[in-house]
Amino acid sequence: xxxxxxxxxxxxxxxxxxxxxxxxxxxxxxxxxxxxxxxxxxxxxxxxxxxxxxxxxxxxxxxxxxxxxxxxxxxxxxxxxxxxxxxxxxxxxxxxxxxxxxxxxxxxxxxxxxxxxxxxxxxxxxxxxxxxxxxxxxxxxxxxxxxxxxxxxxxxxxxxxxxxxxxxxxxxxxxxxxxxxxxxxxxxxxxxxxxxxxxxxxxxxxxxxxxxxxxxxxxxxxxxxxxxxxxxxxxxxxxxxxxxxxxxxxxxxxxxxxxxxxxxxxxxxxxxxxxxxxxxxxxxxxxxxxxxxxxxxxxxxxxxxxxxxxxxxxxxxxxxxxxxxxxxxxxxxxxxxxxxxxxxxxxxxxxxxxxxxxxxxxxxxxxxxxxxxxxxxxxxxxxxxxxxxxxxxxxxxxxxxxxxxxxxxxxxxxxxxxxxxxxxxx
Amino acid sequence: xxxxxxxxxxxxxxxxxxxxxxxxxxxxxxxxxxxxxxxxxxxxxxxxxxxxxxxxxxxxxxxxxxxxxxxxxxxxxxxxxxxxxxxxxxxxxxxxxxxxxxxxxxxxxxxxxxxxxxxxxxxxxxxxxxxxxxxxxxxxxxxxxxxxxxxxxxxxxxxxxxxxxxxxxxxxxxxxxxxxxxxxxxxxxxxxxxxxxxxxxxxxxxxxxxxxxxxxxxxxxxxxxxxxxxxxxxxxxxxxxxxxxxxxxxxxxxxxxxxxxxxxxxxxxxxxxxxxxxxxxxxxxxxxx
Numbered sequence: 001x002x003x004x005x006x007x008x009x010x011x012x013x014x015x016x017x018x019x020x021x022x023x024x025x026x027x028x029x030x031x032x033x034x035x036x037x038x039x040x041x042x043x044x045x046x047x048x049x050x051x052x053x054x055x056x057x058x059x060x061x062x063x064x065x066x067x068x069x070x071x072x073x074x075x076x077x078x079x080x081x082x083x084x085x086x087x088x089x090x091x092x093x094x095x096x097x098x099x100x101x102x103x104x105x106x107x108x109x110x111x112x113x114x115x116x117x118x119x120x121x122x123x124x125x126x127x128x129x130x131x132x133x134x135x136x137x138x139x140x141x142x143x144x145x146x147x148x149x150x151x152x153x154x155x156x157x158x159x160x161x162x163x164x165x166x167x168x169x170x171x172x173x174x175x176x177x178x179x180x181x182x183x184x185x186x187x188x189x190x191x192x193x194x195x196x197x198x199x200x201x202x203x204x205x206x207x208x209x210x211x212x213x214x215x216x217x218x219x220x221x222x223x224x225x226x227x228x229x230x231x232x233x234x235x236x237x238x239x240x241x242x243x244x245x246x247x248x249x250x251x252x253x254x255x256x257x258x259x260x261x262x263x264x265x266x267x268x269x270x271x272x273x274x275x276x277x278x279x280x281x282x283x284x285x286x287x288x289x290x291x292x293x294x295x296x297x298x299x300x301x302x303x304x305x306x307x308x309x310x311x312x313x314x315x316x317x318x319x320x321x322x323x324x325x326x327x328x329x330x331x332x333x334x335x336x337x338x339x340x341x342x343x344x345x346x347x348x349x350x351x352x353x354x355x356x357x358x359x360x361x362x363x364x365x366x367x368x369x370x371x372x373x374x375x376x377x378x379x380x381x382x383x384x385x386x387x388x389x390x391x392x393x394x395x396x397x398x399x400x401x402x403x404x405x406x407x408x409x410x411x412x413x414x415x416x417x418x419x420x421x422x423x424x425x426x
Numbered sequence: 427x428x429x430x431x432x433x434x435x436x437x438x439x440x441x442x443x444x445x446x447x448x449x450x451x452x453x454x455x456x457x458x459x460x461x462x463x464x465x466x467x468x469x470x471x472x473x474x475x476x477x478x479x480x481x482x483x484x485x486x487x488x489x490x491x492x493x494x495x496x497x498x499x500x501x502x503x504x505x506x507x508x509x510x511x512x513x514x515x516x517x518x519x520x521x522x523x524x525x526x527x528x529x530x531x532x533x534x535x536x537x538x539x540x541x542x543x544x545x546x547x548x549x550x551x552x553x554x555x556x557x558x559x560x561x562x563x564x565x566x567x568x569x570x571x572x573x574x575x576x577x578x579x580x581x582x583x584x585x586x587x588x589x590x591x592x593x594x595x596x597x598x599x600x601x602x603x604x605x606x607x608x609x610x611x612x613x614x615x616x617x618x619x620x621x622x623x624x625x626x627x628x629x630x631x632x633x634x635x636x637x638x639x640x641x642x643x644x645x646x647x648x649x650x651x652x653x654x655x656x657x658x659x660x661x662x663x664x665x666x667x668x669x670x671x672x673x674x675x676x677x678x679x680x681x682x683x684x685x686x687x688x689x690x691x692x693x694x695x696x697x698x699x700x701x702x703x704x705x706x707x708x709x710x711x712x713x714x715x
Contacts (some may be wrong), residue, residue, distance in 0.1 A: 073676050096681070097554050099466055187567040198573070249552065251573030252662040257551050266553045388680040395487075398663035402575040 025321040027059045030087040032070035032306065034275070039142075042341040050328055056171050056323045067306065071096075078102050078313060084323045085314040091129035092382035093306040094137050096223040099384050099425075104312045105135035109323040118327065121348045123371075125303050128379035132219060136238070138307030138328050140347035142338070144273045145303050145370050145377055146207050147292070149280060154179055154268035165230040165269075165291030169211070169237060172269075172294045176247030179268040180394075192247035194267035195238070196255040200388050201397045203302060204271050207293040208234040210300030210378050216393070221383040222425040226393055227415035230297075235407035239400050252401060273304065274370040278343040281364065290366035292373050298306065299376035305344060336360075344369045383418070384425045392417045453694065459561055460687035471684070479687035488689065490664050491672040498668060499647040500584055506587045507639055510594035517595075528599075535593040543656030546585045547572075550657075575665035578658055579631045582666050585653050594639045601635040602628070637708055646699055648693060669693055 029047070033039045040063050063069035067090045073406075074087050083102065097103045107115050112192055115136070119127060122140050130138035152162035158178040166172040176192030183189050195204050200356060202216075205416040209216060214230035217223065225231065242248045250259065256273070262270045271293065293301045310327045328334065332350040336357040339346035351357055352371065361368050383389045396410035405413070460478055465471040482488050517528045534542065549556045552570045561569070571577040605628060613623045651671045654660060660667035660675070669689065677686035 068679060075681065076678075100681070101466075185565055185567075187565075187604070196663055247571060249568075249571040249573075253570070254547075254551070254571055261553065265556050385682070386679060387675075388682065395663050398575070398661055402663055402665075404575060404663060 001184075005403070024055075024058045025317050027057060027086060027197075027318060027322055027323075027325065028062045028084040029059055029322075030064040030070050030074055030084045030089075031061060032064050032067045032088060034067055038341045042224055042338055046329060046334055046338065050325060054324075057325070059325065074311075075100065076419065078311065081313070083311045083313045085311055085318045086326065087309055087311065088141055088306045089309055091126075091138055091140070091303070091305065092380050092386050093192075094129060094307075094309075095195070095382060095384040097309060098137065100311060103137055103309045104319065106139060106310060106323060106326075107135050107136050109310075109320055121373045122326045122330075123347060123349065124372045125377035125379075126347050128219070129303060130307055132221060138309050139330055141308050143303055143305040143329065143340065143347050144275045144343045145301050145372055145373055146204055146271055146293060146345055147274055147301075147373065148269055148271055148291045149262060149276075150269045150291065151262065152289055153263065156285075158268075159262060162287070163289065165289055165294075166294050168294050169296045171194050173241065173245055173247060175269070175280060176245065176268050177240070180247050182407070188246075190248075190265055191249050191267045192269060193241065194248065194253055194258060194270045196253045196258045196270075196272065197397060197401065198252050200255075200390075200394065201252070202393045203304060204395075205234065205238065205397055206302035206378070206381060207300070208238055208296075210302065210376075211293065211296040211298055212237075213297040215378060216381045217379075217383050219379070221386075222422050224381075224383060224389065224393075224415060224418040224422065226396065226411045226418060232408050232411055233410060235397065235400050238397075239403075239407060242401065243403070244246060250401075252398060262288075274345055274367075275343050277364070277366060277370075281366075288367045292369065292376075301373055301377050303374070303377050304381040305378050323410065332357075339367075343367070345374070354360055383422060386422050389418045389421055390422070439660070454689045455629050456694075460691050462684060464682050464684040470620065478684045479692075481685055482688055482692070485685070486668065487664050488672060488685075491667045491669050494579055494665070494667055495648065497579060498586070499644065501580075501583055502586045502590065502647050503643040505641070506590040506643055509587065509591040510571070510639070511598050513591065513595045514598035514602055518599060531595055532592045534589050534591075535596075537589075539589065539650060539652035540656055542585060542589055543653035546581075546588075546653070547657050550581055563635060572658060573662060576661050578666040579639045580660065582654060582657055585657070586647070586650060589650070589653075590643065593613060594643070597635050597639055601632040606633050637704065640708075641701060641704055644704075645697065648697065 023127060031040075031043050044061055047059050051057060051059055062084070064073045064087070070087065071089050071093055074084060074089065077083050078100075089097070094103075106119075110118060119131070119136050122130075125145075126140040126143050127136075128138060130136060148165060150165055155162040155175075158175075160175060166175045172193065179190065179192035180188060181190040195207075197204060206216065209231050212230040212234040214225060214228045214234065216225055216231070218225075242250045249267075256272050258267075258272050259276055261267045261281055262280065262284060265286075270352065277290070292299055308329070309328075310322055314322070329338075330347065332346075332348065332354045333356075335346045335348060336354045337350035339351065340356060340360045346352055346357060352361065352368075381390055382394070392414040393411075396405075396407075396414035399405040399410045400407045404410075449504070461473060461475060462471040463469075463474045463477075513531050517531065518523060537545075550572050552558060552573070553568045558568050561567075572582050609627055610623065613627060618626070648668075648670060651668050651674075654666060654668060654671045658666040660671050670693070673689045673693070675691050676682050676689070
């Protein structure tokens with residue numbers, strides 16, 4: 001009797017040992033959410049789908065707060081020897097992460113041909129913030145770009161063609177004057193234009209400096225070009241729209257209140273991220289259009305948003321499994337699902353060819369505007385010690401807007417400060 | 427009897443472990459790391475002497491944060507204390523709706539600072555924020571106080587006063603309740619007016635509370651910065667940047683821990699000096715019994 005019992009327990013133990021794969025790889029994956037709504041749910045459900053079809057991995061997808069929070073969490077965890085294997089972080093943090101020796105390029109885990117095909121499948125504009133020194137450090141995932149939204153009703157009231165956005169800087173100013181309305185006592189009730197510049201003003205400012213013909217930083221991330229006369233021209237133009245033309249509210253306006261200001265008809269044209277499209281589509285009480293940022297010397301806008309990055313401090317198996325997961329997540333079907341749920345731009349042309357995406361683009365033609373603008377898009381400002389260097393430019397923009405310094409002085413100072421930091425990296 | 431000190435030590439141990447682990451050892455480590463460079467992945471920290479401190483003198487953002495914090499403290503501390511005292515005197519007397527008033531004054535204290543930041547963000551929002559909706563009734567133009575470098579510091583300062591005053595009021599209220607009523611009767615027999623009574627009796631008797639509140643107010647004016655994250659992120663052009671916010675950003679966003687350590691040491695030194703000064707100098711002027 002006793003031996004019979006022993007045999008059956010042994011058999012059961014053996015069976016369970018076979019049923020559970022001996023080498024299940026555990027992965028930890030941090031993701032930030034910076035747009036409202038379904039982003040977190042979508043990531044969770046995509047991850048679950050993957051784990052269901054891949055029994056050899058378990059993935060713990062951890063919501064890590066805003067982009068800054070996620071970076072802080074990942075860096076702190078890494079310093080404590082407890083880094084996640086995978087994270088979505090701002091594409092602009094690439095140089096910081098390389099400098100801290102925390103991440104590993106994806107090239108190490110795919111063959112040369114495989115890599116070429118995979119990295120080449122994304123829009124080139126998105127790869128600008130993902131590659132440096134011939135290596136690919138980030139895989140585009142939740143990427144965006146700023147666009148202009150305009151209120152078609154306000155356009156009609158002002159006698160403008162509601163289907164035509166201003167195409168150039170001059171037109172934008174001209175439209176802005178027509179759209180700025182005042183009440184009897186001279187108080188403005190509707191501004192022509194709103195470019196929110198609190199928090200991270202450099203991003204939307206790149207929507208002016210790029211059309212002016214300037215590139216703010218080199219591809220190695222160790223030299224900035226803030227004092228370029230074209231950058232000065234862009235900043236001068238920005239200040240002029242507020243102070244002289246008076247088509248934009250003076251001072252710094254808030255990013256977060258901008259969609260609301262648009263709905264409340266406080267501003268007839270706004271600049272904000274494509275990530276706001278779903279929000280504006282649901283809440284705008286009027287017809288609206290989405291267009292390119294106006295051109296000057298050329299069309300141009302920065303890209304933005306987050307990439308997948310691979311942390312160094314993990315076993316080879318974990319890293320291989322992580323790369324497989326990233327590959328799956330960025331496949332057209334998954335990218336389409338993700339893009340439709342959030343409003344982020346699907347990062348590869350193939351994703352736009354899927355049935356789901358085609359149906360979406362037909363239903364919401366505005367979504368395709370951001371994709372088309374990618375042709376003219378440049379890298380988002382990113383350097384070594386990124387936050388610090390970027391803040392030099394942010395301060396310069398704010399100082400010029402407040403009239404504390406002239407655009408020229410402010411930018412010259414920012415460039416000098418950036419030089420002092422970045423010369424150590426050449 | 428000789429082993430008494432062992433018992434004493436054992437009794438002290440839990441508190442000491444916590445205090446050492448979370449206050450003293452980190453403070454000492456901060457002082458040490460302020461003499462080293464920031465370690466980067468490929469370049470470990472090395473000794474740099476006073477270099478980090480010298481850098482602070484050149485860092486105009488740090489200097490600006492110091493000035494901002496000075497203005498911020500110089501206004502929030504007296505303002506919140508005076509308002510707290512006035513509110514306490516107001517709700518100290520018996521009157522209709524007393525508990526409702528007390529609750530109303532105390533509510534800001536219970537709210538988390540992040541919620542407070544969001545509420546005030548809505549108040550200040552140009553055009554459709556609460557303040558502008560009220561101003562609109564009188565035909566006043568929209569303001570953008572949070573977007574202007576001249577006014578932004580005061581917008582965050584008001585929030586701090588609003589938040590602190592209710593808290594301090596509770597202490598004053600408790601102190602006022604302990605003043606014996608006989609004193610008031612005696613004073614009125616002597617023919618002292620209300621103002622004289624307040625100045626000569628009330629104020630001296632609540633002096634210990636005032637000292638306590640003052641220490642707290644000073645610490646809060648350096649420590650309570652959560653609303654800055656929500657409302658202004660220190661902008662525009664660093665006009666609302668306070669010291670602790672600057673330290674946080676340098677340490678955990680720039681990952682430049684060396685100058686951040688040096689700044690922390692500076693704050694620690696200033697606050698310790700202030701606390702010592704308050705306890706040794708003001709204590710003599712405070713009437714405890």
